Amino acid sequence: MSDIKPRILPLPRAEWTDDAREVFAFWGEPNAWEEGSKTNIISVMGNHPPLGKAYNAWSKHLLMENTLSTRFLELIILRVAWRVKSFYEWHNHVGYGLNAGLTLEEIAAIRDYPKGGAWSEVDKVVLRSVDELIDDGNLSDATWDTLGKFFDKHQKMHLIFSIGHYVMTSWVLAVMGVQIEGGADQIGFDLKTKSGKIPGKTYKPGETEDWVDTRGY
Template sequence: MTEITPRIPPLPRAEWTDDAREVFAYWGEPNAWEEGSKTNILMTMGNHPDLGKVYNIWGKHLLMSNTLSTRHLEILILRVAWLVKSAYEWHNHVGYGLNAGLTLEEIGAIRDFPAGDDWNEQDEAVLRSVDELKNDGVISDATWAILGQYFDMRQKMDLVFSIGHYVMTSWAISSFGVGIEGGADQIGFDLRTASGKIPGKTYKPGEVEDWTDTRGY
């Protein structure tokens, strides 16, 4: 758990245009239009509003309107975060995963796959899809056939694009030098927090009225 020096710093306030503010405020965070977002990646994406605005639309579909169950989406994202060593995505999605019904033991098993938990065939196919796409650039015929037993066409399309999106996002976060937000009780890959507390649930934008209060920053 180390400090990160940004390669692309948050957009300075003197350069906040209305287009940049659209990037900051897109997710409905209170006062983000006036004060900027407390979420570091949004303040970084404000440097390139044309990209940031379409990125937000794309990302919102995959995070909030995905045809996959929230549980399977979080399994997928956490596996991506571990494979590409994205401390930022791991920290955020541990809380989302807990809210989706995953246990800390299951999250540890996502990290340790194929060792660890005794996954059912459906969950294992999701995990294997992440590994195969990341390592081989394609989901194998065998894994695709198993996916077809449990997921319809749209779900399989969302699954593939979700894996790609979170790999891409993790690469961007790492390459831009986006650090975990100040005040957050960082959750490491060992599932221990900086404070020693047990990680808890966090909520996605708009999921509950006080969703921002669970983030700790």
């Protein structure tokens, strides 16, 4: 489990402006305008409302309007989280990945890739794309050509941008010292929770009426 020292704290209530409240309330979290967001990265982004609002809009596009399937997006995010050792992203997206149809065994295989996992050719090329972009800053011609067998132009663009976005987000979380939310049953890279419970599904904003409750904080 992580022990992260915060460098930029959530915006103090005395400094909340309407612009900051827009950042807090963007994702539809109940009472966020009045009470602030319980999501730490959003509370921290309230320190810089113009940046926070732009970040929210861009993040929502990639998370909710991606032309890649949710399953492929979660393959990307979880692989990025492991490669850059982002405890925050790993913790939050294990539940999203389970909701997208991945099993805990598959999530462990994402972490351990290329070892293990009964991956299809398309799964392998998605995971390989993450590794090549992190390691080389580019995709090989062979990987690009293989992507073309399965994805159209828009999907390939989304794949590249999604990898870059989640690497950037992981940097932001690490450098600013954004902590996993208090009360959350933190999921480690070993897929064990702090409480010892088996990780379960969580839902994206607005996906279900009780999407907030599934986060456990």
